[in-house]
Amino acid sequence: MLASWYAGVYSSVIKSENLSNLISQSLTCQTRSVKNSDIFVAFITDQGMASKLLSSLCSSETINRQYGEVTVQWSHNEQEIIQYVGKGIADLALVKENVMLAFAAETTYRYQTVAQYKDYSTYLISLKEKPELTKQYLWGKRLGLLDYPSSRSGHIVPKGMLNDLGISESSMEIIYVNSHEALRDLLAAGKVDIISSFWKDKDEQRFSANYRTPIKTKVSGSKWYLKMETQNTDLICEIQSILQTLAMQTQSDYYSQLQLNSNDCNLSSLSHDVQLDEK
Template sequence: MLASWYAGVYSSVIKSENLSNLISQSLTCQTQSVKNSDDLVVFITDQGMASKLLSSLCSNQTINRQYGNVTVQWSHNEQEIIQYVGKGIADLALVKENVMLAFAAETTYRYQTVAQYKDYSTYLISLKEKPKLTKQYLWGKRLGLLDYPSSRSGHIVPKGLLNELGISEANMDIVYVNSHEALRDLLATGSVDIISSFWKDKDAERFSANYITPIKTKVSGSKWYLKMETQNTDLICEIQNTLTTLSTNTQSDYYRQLELVPYHCPLPKNSNEVLEHEN
């Protein structure tokens, strides 16, 4: 069976690859088509979904027919996002719409949106009081942000607020971390006064909903883009079905809110033609 063969060639070791002097982390597997030289390159910014995504893609029959290898690459580094998306290296990418617009990648490399996550709001979140969107309140506060510039809720929106209020970053004590969960840990331990992030249902277990203040509503969610050099409708449908299965099984409130772009794909059968390979 393909499932047992796949288990033997799947590599769960995180690798560092040097691509044009950029260091990235990735997971790679070989499909059943060992003589096929085509690689399916996936770029995401969330390491947490990398393993499950690779596992689903590499056990998919359509992808096994069309590709010899699958690589899932992840990074928050702005230069690597430019490398993989801005230069069209990624076949499938999960990024913000503003990234695609900045490089006109949809026109240049024929990326098409296959799925997207719902719009959301960005909040200032505090532990002991409701934050105010004023210069007087925010001046000198310890503010937790994400260290990657492509994040809307954790970087772009709050920095835009500081700029609108005329607050220099030199007048703030900004602490940078690399995940939204790390931001919440900073706040819970009193390491910062406020953080900028989205609000999820489980946050009510650690923080009070009375102590959040929206900075911006209707922030565009991330989108899945597939490079379509041919009218490969089989691939579109299998990618969509794979993403649907992952969204159903995820623990993340955000990633459960997946919306597919209509391509008249059939409903998935037995978890979307993904062969069972997990014991």
């Protein structure tokens, strides 16, 4: 079912690429190995981290030895997820675990988890009352959701809840936006009655923790996957080091928390509490 659902020196210049008639956004740089035709492709869902990731990859000695070019691709589009992850094009990918399971990509393309973010909870959040998970309460409500189906807390989990309760989308006014922050702005402005999202500490500056109701309390965090067609241990350790450094330097709650998977690299993982900002 998941597979069917998903199937429904720097140049640093943003460009459009045509891949199977899909328009994608990417950043690209050349390494010092100018005669090397191998391209290291990273696929993520967040444009904001693309340039930092590109810079780190292109300054890596390991990447410079092994590849002639680096491309960082970003998109929320399910068709592009299929292209880059489902078909094994990406060497490094930040995606949800259910994507890998849907396409059996770990087995087919030998993707290996190198790092991940913590599990989290999905809530219905209201401005003036505690939401109820009942058909009677939700009927006719204005609900704010994310407009990309790959988001679990902003799309998948609440849609599943509505289905379980026997509530059709036509019986509610569903307003779609493109970020969790936009959901919060809708709620604060009174343009929706409830939103579906995660909860972070700074939300208490705008909303009451008493007016949130958990829909699902254990949603797995996104994971970094590295394609390992050979026993390239230098690459694993280098990628983990890069991701750890980015996590330590970022100001984002989402990327500041990183758990490295155990290996022989002797890198210590980070252990700060966090709420994911792109769940």
